[in-house]
Amino acid sequence: MRKTMRRRTPITAVLCLLAAGMTALVAPAIAAPAEKYLHVNVEDATKGESVNVNVPLSMAEKVLPAINNHGLHDGKITVHQAEMNGVDVRALLDAVRTAPDNEFVTVKEKDSDVRVAKANGNIIVHVIDKTNKDQKVDVTVPIKIVDALFSTAKNDELDIAAALRALSDAGDVLLVTVHDSTQNVRIWVDSRNTQD
């Protein structure tokens, strides 16, 4: 009986060590959500220049509330009522949120085309500026992010910090692309710490 116990004790110890080792290896991978990065890429083909910026969203979340300058304070930005042109943005967003996927605005003019639509939980804005080197601007914003932006109690504030938190929780998303004859700009969020 004692011999069997003696034999079992080292085996149990080894198994415990193995289990502890496996837990230590696997636990961080399960517990820690992947860090998200905001990427900005600007390429100017005519000048042969490129600028890449990668910002960890967790860092941006910490830094933003520390900036108190102009309209920005505590991670929120104040938008003056005059700039809203009397539009009740919250009511407008509520209408967009509950509406089915659709194209809401289509404007075709001599100088520019504008299209605003809702598709797959995103608000999509597409602008072609024919006067400015045929510049094409595409903006895709998940409605969750827009909701977070307007999640403050005050009507004249946008909660940028809340939007960053919502971006962290959202999947990979291409937010902005700007193309013209000389420059390409891309802004997107994903879990990779490089732009390769």
Next chain:
Amino acid sequence: MILLAKVALGVAGVAVAGAGMLCSEGLIHVKVVEKQAQGVHINLIAPAVLVPMCMHFAPQRNLAQAARQIQPYMPVVRAVMDGLHDSDDVVLVEVHGPGEYVHVAKSGGSIVVDVDDETDSVHVSAPIRVISSTVDDIAAADSNSY
């Protein structure tokens, strides 16, 4: 003979412990190369632990003006340092242009800056913890100078 060996072991132990203590906070590396003929070529590697120690010997009065200038930005600086400290290694900024290259990254607890253009090449790397404590010391210099 055995006594000599013990003494040698003791000296070696103290040297290793001293080197370990000096390098415990990491290293600061500054490399500047001027590309023209007979240009300056500096390559300095120093233990980062020396920086906060040297800060204690810097005349506080001379730091007071820097302290007053930096104090309004300290909440942002502290937030940036905390954020960088907690984040994974990442290339923060990369600029490629004709004849120029700029690279700012967080790598292994340090901030690494590389700038390379047609005339100069500069490499600076410093541990985030040391940058953070040094900036804190500078910001505190104003209150310490009176």
